[in-house]
Amino acid sequence: MAELLTSLTSQTSPGSPAQDRAEALRVGEVGLGRAQLLAAAGAVADRVHGAGAVAVEATADARTVTAIVGCLLAGVPVVPVPPDSGETERAHILNDSGAELTLRAEDVDLTAQGRGSHPEPAGESTALILYTSGTTGAPKGVPVTRSAIAAGLDALADAWSWTPEDRLVHGLPIFHVHGLVLGVLGPLRVGSPLVHTVRPRPAAYAEAAQAGGSLFFGVPTVWSRIAADPQSADALRGARLLVSGSAPLPVPVFERLTRLTGHQPVERYGMTETLITVSSRADGERRPGQVGVPVPGTQTRLADDDGTVLPHDGEAVGELQIQGPTVFSGYLHRPEANAKAFTADGWFRTGDVATIGADGWHRIVGRASTDLIKSGGYRIGAGEIEDVLLGLAGVREVAVIGVPDEDLGERVRAFVVADGLTSEQVIDHVAQRLSVHKRPREVVFVSELPRNAMGKVVKQRLR
Ligand code: MLC
Numbered sequence: 001m002a003e004l005l006t007s008l009t010s011q012t013s014p015g016s017p018a019q020d021r022a023e024a025l026r027v028g029e030v031g032l033g034r035a036q037l038l039a040a041a042g043a044v045a046d047r048v049h050g051a052g053a054v055a056v057e058a059t060a061d062a063r064t065v066t067a068i069v070g071c072l073l074a075g076v077p078v079v080p081v082p083p084d085s086g087e088t089e090r091a092h093i094l095n096d097s098g099a100e101l102t103l104r105a106e107d108v109d110l111t112a113q114g115r116g117s118h119p120e121p122a123g124e125s126t127a128l129i130l131y132t133s134g135t136t137g138a139p140k141g142v143p144v145t146r147s148a149i150a151a152g153l154d155a156l157a158d159a160w161s162w163t164p165e166d167r168l169v170h171g172l173p174i175f176h177v178h179g180l181v182l183g184v185l186g187p188l189r190v191g192s193p194l195v196h197t198v199r200p201r202p203a204a205y206a207e208a209a210q211a212g213g214s215l216f217f218g219v220p221t222v223w224s225r226i227a228a229d230p231q232s233a234d235a236l237r238g239a240r241l242l243v244s245g246s247a248p249l250p251v252p253v254f255e256r257l258t259r260l261t262g263h264q265p266v267e268r269y270g271m272t273e274t275l276i277t278v279s280s281r282a283d284g285e286r287r288p289g290q291v292g293v294p295v296p297g298t299q300t301r302l303a304d305d306d307g308t309v310l311p312h313d314g315e316a317v318g319e320l321q322i323q324g325p326t327v328f329s330g331y332l333h334r335p336e337a338n339a340k341a342f343t344a345d346g347w348f349r350t351g352d353v354a355t356i357g358a359d360g361w362h363r364i365v366g367r368a369s370t371d372l373i374k375s376g377g378y379r380i381g382a383g384e385i386e387d388v389l390l391g392l393a394g395v396r397e398v399a400v401i402g403v404p405d406e407d408l409g410e411r412v413r414a415f416v417v418a419d420g421l422t423s424e425q426v427i428d429h430v431a432q433r434l435s436v437h438k439r440p441r442e443v444v445f446v447s448e449l450p451r452n453a454m455g456k457v458v459k460q461r462l463r
């Protein structure tokens, strides 16, 4: 396979001194040229070479990016750990992935020089192991191969006319597909410099736009906050392309953003398991409330509950299923989940419910399971939070749901049957054990949960 981080590594002899010094990457206050990033990442590669997998404490920091790049140069799978993940979640990720070593920003020396280049690993080898929530239990490990990332990024470069002339700006976390695969590996493959703003605040995006940012990534919460801040939105007029994804972009946010920035945002759809598979195009139409057409190389279809394939007529509603070079081949250590995740003829079952028009345009209308919550663009499993809360002394029963939220899309609400506990105790119990963003934003104490004749909690009745 061609190299994964082509624009970083493809020049075997150094580029021109000016090219090498020009900033390839900036995270907050720290900028790195291509040559410095390659040298410092090379030193990390020398150190981790031969490890089965390495965990990286994924703070938004130029040293963390260097650690990730170093592991990728050495062909060692990277396990990004959310820096705010509590003890339960962290222990699970480290244990399940088999990571042999954890790198933190402090472990990386940005002035170090690697001893030399490492051979490019095979395309089918694992680049990243990303952890993502399911409806029940602890998060599942998703191995993402080098060839899937390469195919996914090349498809997006085509869809978004993304070139080395762009300067990408975002402030998303670098432990998920959006911020890491698209937001960090994308620029290193395409060759467009990256400006990471550490946090995705409207004022930081505005400042980066004024400094020449052209391509901007955000989750809908970020775009909605920008749309509520006319001054920051106006600063984005000079951008080339605004891209939204990870959760549905509400139509009013699309419209307001268009009015205030002069740009209709491109919306795209994806998953950790499949990378980005459907998008509107930079050179094409944008439609509020729709996520576009399959990216080059991806096939999509709809199926009903019995597996009958449905027509692409814009009316039929079914589960969206995906095939293509970016789709993973199964969760780590989860044969049962894998059996359910794919159809007999090899299509990945997204669990998202959609329509597809005769013109190929996709509309995501919901999710098959009420136990997957999307809050601020983060995927959160109700079961994981319920398991943790059942471990809190005094809690007798619990049910977690997502409720609509103006800012976050959905917010986590926990219904708890308990004796003598406060909302803060319940929230803190989750925040200390799982990632902070998984904490309930609201706790409702009830005397009992609604159950059906089988004794199963009826979550619909909690809404
Ligand atoms: C509050 N905090 C607490 C707390 N209550 N900490 C501990 N215990 C408690 N009880 C603190 C936090 O530490 C944090 O501090 C602050 O409150 C706010 O944190 P938050 O709740 O996370 O902030 P919020 O404003 O809600 O964040 C909104 C957001 C964020 C948009 C910035 O949700 C976000 O970054 N989302 C991006 C998700 C993403 O990238 N998803 C992509 C998945 S990939 P401090 O100090 O940190 O401020 C995917 C595929 C695809 O979906 O298609 O892309």
Ligand code: AMP
Binding pocket: 132, 133, 176, 177, 244, 245, 246, 247, 248, 249, 267, 268, 269, 270, 271, 272, 273, 291, 350, 352, 364, 367, 374, 377, 378, 379
């Ligand atoms: P994650 O596992 O965090 O990668 O989340 C993937 C899920 O995010 C998908 O299954 C969808 O439910 C949701 N998602 C991503 N992009 C979009 C979008 N543009 N519109 C609606 N939902 C989306």
